[in-house]
Amino acid sequence: MALTGTKRFQNYIGGEWVDAIGGDTFESVSPANGDTIGIFPKSGPGDVDRAVEAARAAFEEWRLVPAPKRGEVLFRFGQLLIEHKDDLVDLMTREMGKVKAEAGGDVQEAIDMSYYMAGEGRRLFGQTTPSELRDKFNMSVRMPIGVVGAITPWNFPIAIPSWKMLPALVCGNTVVFKPATDTPLLGERFVELLDEAGLPKGVVNIVHGGGGAVGDRLVRHPDVRVITLTGSRETGVEVMRNAADALKHVHLELGGKNAIIVLDDADLELAADGILWSAFGTSGQRCTAASRVIVQEGAYEALQSRLVAAAEKMRLGYGWEDDTDVGPVINKAALEKIHSYTEIGKGEGARLLTGGEVATGNGLSDGYYYRPTIFGDVAPGMRIAQEEIFGPTTALIRVRDFDEAIRVSNGIKYGLSSSIFTRDVNKAFRAMRDLQAGITYINAGTIGAEVHLPFGGTKDTGNGHREAGQAALDVFTEWKSIYVDYSGRLQRAQIDTEESPAP
Numbered sequence: 001m002a003l004t005g006t007k008r009f010q011n012y013i014g015g016e017w018v019d020a021i022g023g024d025t026f027e028s029v030s031p032a033n034g035d036t037i038g039i040f041p042k043s044g045p046g047d048v049d050r051a052v053e054a055a056r057a058a059f060e061e062w063r064l065v066p067a068p069k070r071g072e073v074l075f076r077f078g079q080l081l082i083e084h085k086d087d088l089v090d091l092m093t094r095e096m097g098k099v100k101a102e103a104g105g106d107v108q109e110a111i112d113m114s115y116y117m118a119g120e121g122r123r124l125f126g127q128t129t130p131s132e133l134r135d136k137f138n139m140s141v142r143m144p145i146g147v148v149g150a151i152t153p154w155n156f157p158i159a160i161p162s163w164k165m166l167p168a169l170v171c172g173n174t175v176v177f178k179p180a181t182d183t184p185l186l187g188e189r190f191v192e193l194l195d196e197a198g199l200p201k202g203v204v205n206i207v208h209g210g211g212g213a214v215g216d217r218l219v220r221h222p223d224v225r226v227i228t229l230t231g232s233r234e235t236g237v238e239v240m241r242n243a244a245d246a247l248k249h250v251h252l253e254l255g256g257k258n259a260i261i262v263l264d265d266a267d268l269e270l271a272a273d274g275i276l277w278s279a280f281g282t283s284g285q286r287c288t289a290a291s292r293v294i295v296q297e298g299a300y301e302a303l304q305s306r307l308v309a310a311a312e313k314m315r316l317g318y319g320w321e322d323d324t325d326v327g328p329v330i331n332k333a334a335l336e337k338i339h340s341y342t343e344i345g346k347g348e349g350a351r352l353l354t355g356g357e358v359a360t361g362n363g364l365s366d367g368y369y370y371r372p373t374i375f376g377d378v379a380p381g382m383r384i385a386q387e388e389i390f391g392p393t394t395a396l397i398r399v400r401d402f403d404e405a406i407r408v409s410n411g412i413k414y415g416l417s418s419s420i421f422t423r424d425v426n427k428a429f430r431a432m433r434d435l436q437a438g439i440t441y442i443n444a445g446t447i448g449a450e451v452h453l454p455f456g457g458t459k460d461t462g463n464g465h466r467e468a469g470q471a472a473l474d475v476f477t478e479w480k481s482i483y484v485d486y487s488g489r490l491q492r493a494q495i496d497t498e499e500s501p502a503p
């Protein structure tokens with residue numbers, strides 16, 4: 001795909017492409033080499049209000065479109081994503097920075113979600129139950145809620161919007177979408193393709209701009225009934241607080257400090273592959289990244305040397321080049337934050353085994369590249385073992401046995417993903433039971449969630465909701481219980497019930 005350069009883009013509101021009311025703009029810049037990707041409207045509360053009004057008006061029609069027909073739009077969207085996959089992948093390597101194979105995975109996740117949720121248009125199952133009274137019929141049905149505000153991050157710029165918007169749409173809601181300011185063009189392409197798939201005007205709207213002006217107004221707007229956010233713990237807390245007065249439904253997907261446990265009996269080669277992929281894939285910028293590795297002492301030395309040797313062989317570079325293993329991190333602030341944690345780790349007495357520096361040379365200094373970084377001899381309470389760094393840094397922690405490994409893995413405030421490498425089936429099952437996380441992998445790293453299972457975490461990772469899978473439908477619908485009395489007389493529940501049949 002040709003770079004769009006200084007092309008100006010607009011918001012999409014009520015089926016019209018429009019500038020921000022204030023006329024301000026911001027640039028999307030490639031983290032790989034500093035190229036300008038495009039210029040976008042820097043919107044404000046007034047733009048959000050227009051978009052919410054359009055979405056509110058469109059809801060009255062969209063909620064009545066039969067769900068299988070809504071699903072067909074998503075099916076066509078999936079087909080369009082396939083048709084445009086190569087372009088989207090190329091754009092993602094440029095606007096967000098991840099390497100080609102992973103960008104392909106990101107788009108594929110959205111394709112999978114399109115087909116999964118398209119099929120949901122013919123299910124959206126509720127329940128039918130017997131009644132305690134004669135001549136009475138009971139059922140529960142899912143109802144759409146209204147306008148959904150979707151606030152998405154830059155690390156999965158196509159996949160995460162699909163996790164939020166596609167279930168919202170198939171359930172009959174309408175959406176105002178605020179993509180991350182680091183990846184606005186991918187957000188815009190997503191909406192263009194949804195539009196091409198045949199969504200009526202106003203069903204999906206996009207408003208570009210920052211969290212302070214656009215996100216905050218969405219969160220506070222009285223006509224937005226659901227907020228779904230993937231972001232930091234701090235933002236999540238603020239969103240929940242600001243949404244409380246209007247008692248909005250809030251779905252939060254926040255941080256992680258995910259650990260891979262490696263026991264003495266593990267296949268070390270397999271474990272090392274899983275760790276490298278989970279720690280350094282997407283330059284460590286996944287909520288599910290393995291930023292801790294908890295190793296039983298008998299395997300520690302061998303695993304450590306394997307990991308260090310492999311990390312040092314990883315090639316940093318542009319995501320669009322075939323031989324790149326690790327792309328850039330998203331921006332300068334991220335690079336600085338990641339490096340500050342290297343300094344923190346050293347200061348805490350952890351041993352820097354490899355990496356720990358900004359990568360320059362071979363054109364890399366025009367972008368934001370950080371060497372894959374491994375700390376050894378990390379104590380579980382150190383800040384580098386407790387706080388989310390969101391970069392290519394992982395911490396090796398030595399433990400004596402299985403019980404200590406589980407304790408250390410659980411000894412954090414987050415609870416998103418977890419993993420254990422072992423050949424002992426009993427320990428594997430105990431780990432499945434005891435790891436306090438929304439996701440547990442056995443003999444695989446911490447990343448690789450599939451769209452038809454619930455995604456999300458326990459503790460400070462969220463607020464008890466899940467996206468993806470059937471669980472996503474609970475975020476975007478309200479249950480209605482319906483009682484149909486066809487007896488023709490007043491029947492009082494709990495009062496006019498019959499005696500149990502005699503024994």
Ligand code: UN1
Pocket residue numbers: 109155156230285286287288289446447448449450
């Ligand atoms: C995220 O980092 O927020 O399992 C999402 C995975 C991906 C999704 C990650 N399928 O790592």
